[in-house]
Structure formats: structure tokens, C-alpha cells
Amino acid sequence: MNMDGTNFLGSSVKEPSTNGTSLFDGILRVMYDSIAEVNLQLPENQRMGKSPDTILLGDGGKLDSLGLVNFIVITEQKLEEFLGVRIDLTENDPFSPTTGHFRTVQSLATYICELAENRPGRELA
């Protein structure tokens, strides 16, 4: 990407199409799509709900460590399609007790929102 935010063809890096809804709602939709994909790997009685309160990591969560990493990778990929930039969700170790934003869908969406709005080191998709 060029310094002015355009790519080598001179086009602007695309802004997320939020269809009039907030960036946060758009990110929530992306995460729900990821939940639907990860649910295919889970037994029926352990599938995650599409809700901001769904627990991703810690007590009450349905995902083991492999499931969470699969969820992260799928979400990063979908965010790249949605935002047009790649966002690294594992810059901080998601399994560290000090990394609190993986606790629920809502806390992770909030974290992604912050990253998306303040993306100083953003790279082209």
C-alpha cells in the first residue's frame, strides 16, 4: 500500500460495507458466521449460540484450545474480507490470563472494533 492509503493501482483501501449498521454490528455478524463454521466441528450439545454473551474462553466456554484457534483463524479471514485489511487477533497470546478480550463474543468484538478503528500498522489485504 502506498503512504496515502491507496494500493499500487491508486484505488483506496476498501472501507467495510456496514449497510448502515455500526462497525460493531458488522463485526458481530462476521463473528456469528465464524461461530456457524466452527459449530460444524462441535457435537450438537456443545454448539455455540450466536449471541454477544457467548463465552469463547474460560469457564462456561464450549471451545478447547484447537477450537479457539480455528475460530480465530476463520474470524481473521472473514474480517479481512469485511474490512479489507488483515487484523491479527493473536498479537497478544489469547490463552494468557492477562488477555481478557477472548472471554466473550462481545469482548472480542469490542477489541476488534478498536483494532479496526485504530489500525496504524494496517497492511493491505
Next chain:
Amino acid sequence: MTASNTERKALKLYLISDFNLETMGNYFVNGNSSLQMSVSSAPFGQVFPALLQTSDSPLADFAVVWTSPEIIVPSFAESLNHAAIDEDRLLSEVHEFAECLRKAQKHFRAIFVMSWTLPYYRRGNGILSLKGQGSRKLLLKMNLKLAEELEDCESIYLLDAQRWLEAVGKNSYSPKLWYMTKARFHADVFRRAAREVEAAISAVLEGSRKLVIVDLDNTLWGGVVGDLGWQNLKLGGHDYLGEAFVDFQKALKSLRNRGVLLAIASKNEESVALEALSKHPEMVLRPEDFAAWRINWNDKAANIVELAAELNLGLQSAVFIDDNPVERARVREALPEVHVPDWPEDKTLFASRFLELDCFDSPYPTAEDAARNQLYADERQRARSRKTVNSAEEWLLSLDTECTVEELSDANRVRVVQLLNKTNQMNLTTRRVSEHELQRWLGQDSRKLWAFRVKDKFGDSGLTGILSLEMKSGMACIIDFVLSCRVFGRKVEDAMVAFAAEYCTAAGLGELRANYIPTAKNKPCFSFWMSSGFSYNEKENRFRWPLSKAYPFPVGVKIHRSATATGDILHSQPQRSPHAEGAALPVFTNSD
């Protein structure tokens, strides 16, 4: 293992890999497959020890072996580091891996081995990667060598992993997944691989679909022939949609060449539709390409039932393709056994959607499969001849049926195992076995197995019957009594019983028994045995015949030893049927 056991128990799947395959295992267990599976894994990275286990008992029903080329073939790892390597050594390392797979065959009914791949970002030496010792060129050689080494292993299937990677695209390899979980691929690759392995297992267990029933208007061609006339249909020409319909017809025709039958279920005037099929200059499929059709204004589900019955196929053999979602929903609801794939609205996707269907995968390419269309043409002629004679007995006599009896050999083993594993209706015990299990079972002198080839004046039905016996304590028990519905009802079943009785009498045995194991589908076999003249013990589900009495060969069926034996006609004299007089011939309504 019996089918009833298979139906009750989860299939055991064993995963062997040098990377983390747990995500794939989760798809097997929790996905939407109709197969019930339990999955276990070899210790991580222990590929060779897992393949070389010395246990005599089977480890699981099926195994998946998915490895990294740079780990299994050390010379390839060196080449990735741009070191000059000895290619003979590289290929001998592939050979060693293939030998281990070969040895592991005894532990499983089938082994699915994934071909080797590299991530797209491994450019190797760039523009030279397909020259000299370029990494892509070496990888092609390694996969080819592996395929050739495994060519004669009938229970090992090499699956093309590159297809799943291409479908997923640049995300197929995720460095993040590798560093954090040691999974080599994205979950979507594992999902596609699991789906393909499930389809392969279904093909091994149940055989593949054998009949495609297609709609006409806006499915086989663009437009409504009754409104437009055949001259104005969108088909071929300098038109992108016309070309798409031609390609879809070509895809159907290619499947016909593999032995899958084509049929039509269309709401149309029959004469108008057939005129279009006959006269349109760019029509790829002509009336003679279809085994049967129902072109009328009746309910399509009812028409499909009729088509399957006419072709002696079960509904579980059928696939229905229609552009109309209402018709698809109707057939799905009324006939859940029929596979009704989702169909794209975009007509340019018809051919590609059809070509990616996995329900036609067959684990055993046999001459009978390729000749199936001819077999059905023979059957149509046979059925027509039936209308010209007065009685069923007279008709059977007019067929000049001949059975050739063979022992198990390299030449017929594939077909015998195929028939044994996919026949449902005329199957006494529904025993399902792999080639290795069958060979092992036949390792005792007290056990015998014969295959029956059947032909008549209308054509050769091929290897369609299996009879096996176990002899002990002065009596013999029929273990397998299997007959394809292609020939069921033509007294071949009587001839098989008579052959068994004659053999046992010559062996000095006193009694012949048949223990019937009921399944959801083998009632026709029970009906046959109930009319066989054997005494029946309901409590034990056992049929018995005292060999002090000769069991008569059926009228009009000749039995020969195969050419590898004496070639003598064992029995060709018309005999009285042991069936009760006036007993109806067995009715077969679906296929095996």
C-alpha cells in the same frame, strides 16, 4: 462382520499423520454424515510405527494416512533447502513408505492416503520449480511414484488432496494454525477432506449411485420445448447459455460411459420431448442414451418410483436433477432415499455442479460397471420377450440360462468382494468383508466359495452370484448366498442351492443348512428360502435339507465349471423344481 453389526456399531476410523488431524476427526464425528463414526488417532508423528504395527487383529474399519512430503521423504526436505539430491534415493524413500502402507492393509478394510502437497507460498526456485530438481517437479514425481506403487493395492485409495486446497484457495495453509496447533491446513480443507473420505467409505460399504434421472426443460436445455418448439431451444450455438447446456449434457454422457444409467422425468408431451431429443442438431444426448423415461404430466415422485422399478434399481441408487426447487422439494420429501442435490439457478454452473458430485464414486472399476448400459438394454429385450410367452415357466425355459461356476481367483476377486458388500436383497447373511478378510476366511479347507456367472440368449449378466459353505461335523452350513437382482427370479438361485447340495452330497455330508440373518432389506431372500423346499425352524431362523434326498436342479438352467476347471457340464437335464406348485416367482423391486 455382518451388515446388521455395521448398522448398529459406529465405524471405526484410525487417523495416522505427522501433523494435527484433530479438526478433521471432529468433522467425522460431529458433521452431517449419515455414517456413524468413532475416531482414534495414532500417536502424533508416529507414521511408520503406526503403519507397521504387528497386531493380527484389525485396528479399525478404515484408516486415513495424511503426511507431509518433507517428513516422509527426507531427500525432499533436502531439496527444499536447495541441496542437490539423489533422485533414485528420493524415489526409494517413496517406495519404502508405499511398502509400509501395503503392510498396513491387513489392519483395515480400506486405507485412504492423501496425496502430498505444498503450500502455494513455497515457490521453491521460482521459474525453475518445474525444471531439474525443482521442488514442484520432484513433488509431481513423488506423487506419481506413490500412485504407481499403490496401483495394485485394492484396499488402498490415493486421494487427491490438491483439489481441496484449490477449492479453499490461499487460506488452505495457515501458518498461524501450524504454529499454534500443528495443524497443517485450514479447517475448511479438513472439512472437504472428511466429506470426501465419507463418500469413499459409503462407496466401499454401499456402492455408488447408478441412475441419474433428469428433467428436460431448463435443465437439459434452455426454454420450454412445448412452448418454443425444439428449433428454438437454447442449446449449443453461439450462445453462452446454449454452450453451458451442451456441456451439462456432455457431463451426463461421460457418466453414462462409466456405467451410470440415465433416465428422464419430465412434465411434457412425450412426443414433443422425444422429437427434440431426436432432431435438435446440437443435442448431445439422444433417446437411445436413456435407459427409460416418464414424460407425462404425473407427479414426478411417482414417476421416479416407476422408473426405478422398471430398471430394477432401488431408490437408494437414484439421483434426481431438476432446475425447479418445488419439484426437488417434492421428491426429497416423498422419496428420501433418492439423492436430490441442490441445484444452482445459474445455468453456467450446471456442468461443474454435476461433475463435483461424489455419489457416483466407485471403489471397484469392473467390466460389469462399464457394461451396465448394455446389461439394461438386454434386460429390456428380455422383459419384452416375457410378454410374448404364456407362462413364467415357459418364459424361463425360453431364456436358455447358463451358469458358470468359478472358484475365487485373481480374475474375479474384485467383483466377488464388490457383490458381497453391496448386495442387500438376495443376501442370506449380509456378511460384509474386505478382500483380506475373505482370503483369511477361506484359509481353511473346510470352507468353500464359488462365484456364479450367468448368461442367457439375451446377453451376459456377468458375475452375479456367490455361494460359500462351511463344513463341519458331517454337515454344511451356507455362509454366503448372494445373488444380484439382475438375475434374481430366473431360477439361478435354485441352481445355486442344487449346486451346494450336490457338492455336499459328493463330500459325504448328511445335511445342508442355511441360517438366515434378517436385515431391513433381505426379505426377498427369506421368501425364496421359504419356498425352497428346505424345512424351516422359526426359532433358530434356520433352513435344513437332508442330503439323503437329492435337491433337484431347476428346469432349463445349465451349470458349467469355468474354463479354468474341466469345462464339463455338471448338470443340464431339466429337473423338477422343489418349489411348491403355483408358488409365485420372487419379485424384485429394487437393486443390488
